Amino acid sequence: MYRYDEFDHEFVQARVAQFRDQIERRLAGDITEDQFRPLRLMNGVYLQLHAYMLRVAIPYGTLSSRQLRMLAHIARTYDRGYGHFTTRQNIQFHWPALSDIPAALADLASAEMHALQTSGNCIRNISADHFAGAAADEAADPRPYAEILRQWSSVHPEFTYLPRKFKIAFTGSERDRAAIQTYDIGLHLKKDAAGELGFAVWVGGGQGRTPILAKKIRDFLPQQHLLSYITAIIRVYNLSGRRDNKWKARIKILVHETGAEEFARQVEAEWEALKDSELKLPQADIDAINAYFAPPSLPERPEGDEAVRLARLDSKSFADWLNQNVTTHRHPDYAAVTISLKNIGETPGDISDSQMDAVADIAEKYAFDEARVSHEQNLVLPHVARADLKTVYDALVEIGLATANIDLISDIIACPGLDYCTLANARSIPVAQQIATRFASLERQRDIGELKLNISGCINACGHHHVGHIGILGVEKKGAELYQVTLGGSADENASIGDIIGRGFGPDEIVDAIETIVETYLAIRSDAGERFIDAYRRLGPAPFKEALYAGEAKAA
Amino acid sequence: MKILTANRLTDGECLWYARGGWAETIDDAEIAADKEAEARLEDIGKAAFAANFVLDVAMVDIELVDGVIRPTRLRERIRAAGPTVRNDLGKQARSLAA
Numbered sequence A: 001m002y003r004y005d006e007f008d009h010e011f012v013q014a015r016v017a018q019f020r021d022q023i024e025r026r027l028a029g030d031i032t033e034d035q036f037r038p039l040r041l042m043n044g045v046y047l048q049l050h051a052y053m054l055r056v057a058i059p060y061g062t063l064s065s066r067q068l069r070m071l072a073h074i075a076r077t078y079d080r081g082y083g084h085f086t087t088r089q090n091i092q093f094h095w096p097a098l099s100d101i102p103a104a105l106a107d108l109a110s111a112e113m114h115a116l117q118t119s120g121n122c123i124r125n126i127s128a129d130h131f132a133g134a135a136a137d138e139a140a141d142p143r144p145y146a147e148i149l150r151q152w153s154s155v156h157p158e159f160t161y162l163p164r165k166f167k168i169a170f171t172g173s174e175r176d177r178a179a180i181q182t183y184d185i186g187l188h189l190k191k192d193a194a195g196e197l198g199f200a201v202w203v204g205g206g207q208g209r210t211p212i213l214a215k216k217i218r219d220f221l222p223q224q225h226l227l228s229y230i231t232a233i234i235r236v237y238n239l240s241g242r243r244d245n246k247w248k249a250r251i252k253i254l255v256h257e258t259g260a261e262e263f264a265r266q267v268e269a270e271w272e273a274l275k276d277s278e279l280k281l282p283q284a285d286i287d288a289i290n291a292y293f294a295p296p297s298l299p300e301r302p303e304g305d306e307a308v309r310l311a312r313l314d315s316k317s318f319a320d321w322l323n324q325n326v327t328t329h330r331h332p333d334y335a336a337v338t339i340s341l342k343n344i345g346e347t348p349g350d351i352s353d354s355q356m357d358a359v360a361d362i363a364e365k366y367a368f369d370e371a372r373v374s375h376e377q378n379l380v381l382p383h384v385a386r387a388d389l390k391t392v393y394d395a396l397v398e399i400g401l402a403t404a405n406i407d408l409i410s411d412i413i414a415c416p417g418l419d420y421c422t423l424a425n426a427r428s429i430p431v432a433q434q435i436a437t438r439f440a441s442l443e444r445q446r447d448i449g450e451l452k453l454n455i456s457g458c459i460n461a462c463g464h465h466h467v468g469h470i471g472i473l474g475v476e477k478k479g480a481e482l483y484q485v486t487l488g489g490s491a492d493e494n495a496s497i498g499d500i501i502g503r504g505f506g507p508d509e510i511v512d513a514i515e516t517i518v519e520t521y522l523a524i525r526s527d528a529g530e531r532f533i534d535a536y537r538r539l540g541p542a543p544f545k546e547a548l549y550a551g552e553a554k555a556a
Numbered sequence B: 001m002k003i004l005t006a007n008r009l010t011d012g013e014c015l016w017y018a019r020g021g022w023a024e025t026i027d028d029a030e031i032a033a034d035k036e037a038e039a040r041l042e043d044i045g046k047a048a049f050a051a052n053f054v055l056d057v058a059m060v061d062i063e064l065v066d067g068v069i070r071p072t073r074l075r076e077r078i079r080a081a082g083p084t085v086r087n088d089l090g091k092q093a094r095s096l097a098a
C-alpha cells in the first residue's frame, strides 16, 4: 500500500493547520460565509439538511485496517456512530459540528487520510477497480498510476480552478468494474502486442442532468506518457471549457460540442509540445510507486479447495454467500470477498463504527491488512485464502454483514437523497429499503439474476441512476415525491444510458412498478441465462411499457 | 403563511426563529401571515446571517394542522424531524427521549 513520505505528511499537516485557522476565523466572525464556503469545500465540508457533512477521501478505494479503524473512530467521536460509503469510493459523515472538524482532520492525518479534493472544481479523488491487484482478469494493477496522478494533481495550481469538477477512474481489466465510461477521463490499463503497458484513454463521460458516455480518443498510450497526455487533455479543457454556465461546464459538454475527433486532434496537438518534456515518466519513478503496491506475498494454501468443498456441503448459507459474494483471484488458493453493505431493509452503503472496527480486525487477520471500497457502496477484502473463507464468513455473520446479494436486485446503489441532502427532490433510501424488502427472498433474487438497480434523489445522479439496468430518479412534482424510471443503462465495458420508460410513479406505486418490470422480464427472457440487461437490449422498452401503462391507455 | 429558518454556523443545527430568538424545534416558530410580517422576518434572517450566527437562511411555507405548524414541503418536514429512515437521529430522537 502507498505510505506517505515526509512531503505528504508535512503537506497534509500544513493543510489541517491552515483549515483549523480558517474555521477559527469563521467561528470568530472574521470571515464571511461567502469567503469561507469555497475554503470549506476545498476541505470536504458541506452543509446538508440537518448538519455539516465531512467527505473523506479514500484514494482508489484502498484502506488499511488502521485507516478503517480511524474511520470508525471518527464516526464514534465526532459523528453519530456510522458512516456512508459513496459511489466515488469515499466516505461521508453526516453529523459533524464545524467546530470539531479540525480535530477530526488531525486524527485522520495521523492515519494518512484527508478530505482534500473531495469537492470543488479540481481533480477529484481518483477511483479504481475495487479488485485491483487481485483480479484474475487484470493486465496490471492500475492503482500505482492512480497514485502517480494523485501526487501530480494534488493542489496543482494549474488545475485547482478548472471550469468544473473533474473525475478520473482507472481499470486494469477488460471487464470494467470502475464505470470508467461515466468519468471525465477513464483510463483502461492494458498491454499491447509487445507486452508493453499503456492506456486506452476515454474522455468526456459524465452523469448529472446531461448523461453522456465517454469517447475513446486513444487506443493505446504508452505508460510513460500518462502525465503529459492527461495534462494535454486538461489544458484543452481549461482553455475551452465553458465557465459561463455551470450546467455546461463539464468536459463532457466540450467534447460533445467539439466532436470527439476534433477534440482528440486538439489534445494530440497540445501533447506534441509536452510529450518529451519533464512530464514524461521515467521508468524508475513508475517502479518506485509500483513498489508501494507490491502485492502481499501469498503463501500457498492448497488445503483451501477441500476446506471450501466441505464447508459448502455443511452450510447452505455459506454456500449461498460463496456463490454470490466471492470472486476468483489471480492466485488459485485465494479469493476476493465482497462484504455487502446492503442488508435487506437498511441504508445502502451505511456502516456502523463497531462494524468498521470488526471488518478492520478481519482484514488484519485474514486479508493482509487491506480492505477496499467499491463504487457499488460495498466493502471488499481483496486477498483471502480460500482455506480461511469459512472463518471470514462466520466472523461477518457475527457482525451482521454476511448478506449474500452482490449484483442482485437488492444490491442497490442509492444516494442519501432527501433524508440528508440539501439538493434532493425526493428520498432515495426508503425506496431502496422497500424494494430490497419486497425482493428479500434470496431464491427469488437469484432466479432474477444479475440486476443493477440504482437510485438518485435528484438529477445530479450521485446514485448513478442513468447507468442502472433499472434506474430510479426522484423528482418533486406539486410538492410531492415522484419517481421516474429508466431502463437499459449499464456502467460496465458495454456502457449505456438508460431510457425513460414513461410517466413517473408516486412513493406508494414505485415498488409495484419495479416488481411489474421484473416480472415482465422473467416472462420474456429467452432462458434463465439471459440477464435483464440483455433481454432489454434484445426486446427494447415495448414489453415493459405495455406491462406498466397499457391499462391506463385503455382506460383513457 | 411563512416561517423563518436557518442552520446554525457552529454545528449546522436547524433553527427556527421563535419568540424573539432562535429555537432548535419548529413548534413555536413565529408565523408571518402577511407581507409585512414576512419582510420583518426576512430582515431578522439577514441580520443573523450578517452576524455570522446562521447560514442557509430561508423563509418556508407552512400550514397549521390542528394548530400545529406543518411545512408544505417534505424537505422542510424532514429538516424539522430528522432522517425518515433513522428515527434515532435528529430532532425526532430528542423528543422521543424527552
Ligand code: HEM
Binding pocket: A046, A047, A048, A053, A085, A086, A087, A088, A092, A164, A167, A205, A206, A207, A208, A209, A250, A414, A415, A416, A421, A422, A423, A460, A461, A462, A463, A464
Ligand atoms: C452533500 C451531498 C452531495 C452534494 C451536494 C452533491 C452534489 C453533486 C452535484 C451538484 C453533482 C452534479 C455535478 C455535475 O453534473 O456537474 C453531483 C454528481 C455526482 N455525485 Fe454528488 N453530491 C452529494 C453527495 C454524493 C454522494 C453521497 C455520492 C455517492 C453516493 C455522490 C457521487 C456523485 C456522482 C457519482 C456524481 C455523478 C458523476 C458526475 O460528476 O458526473 N455525491 N453531485
Ligand code: SF4
Binding pocket: A415, A416, A417, A418, A421, A422, A423, A424, A425, A456, A457, A458, A459, A460, A461, A462, A463
Ligand atoms: S443525487 Fe441529488 S439528492 Fe442524491 S446526493 Fe446527489 S445531489 Fe443529493
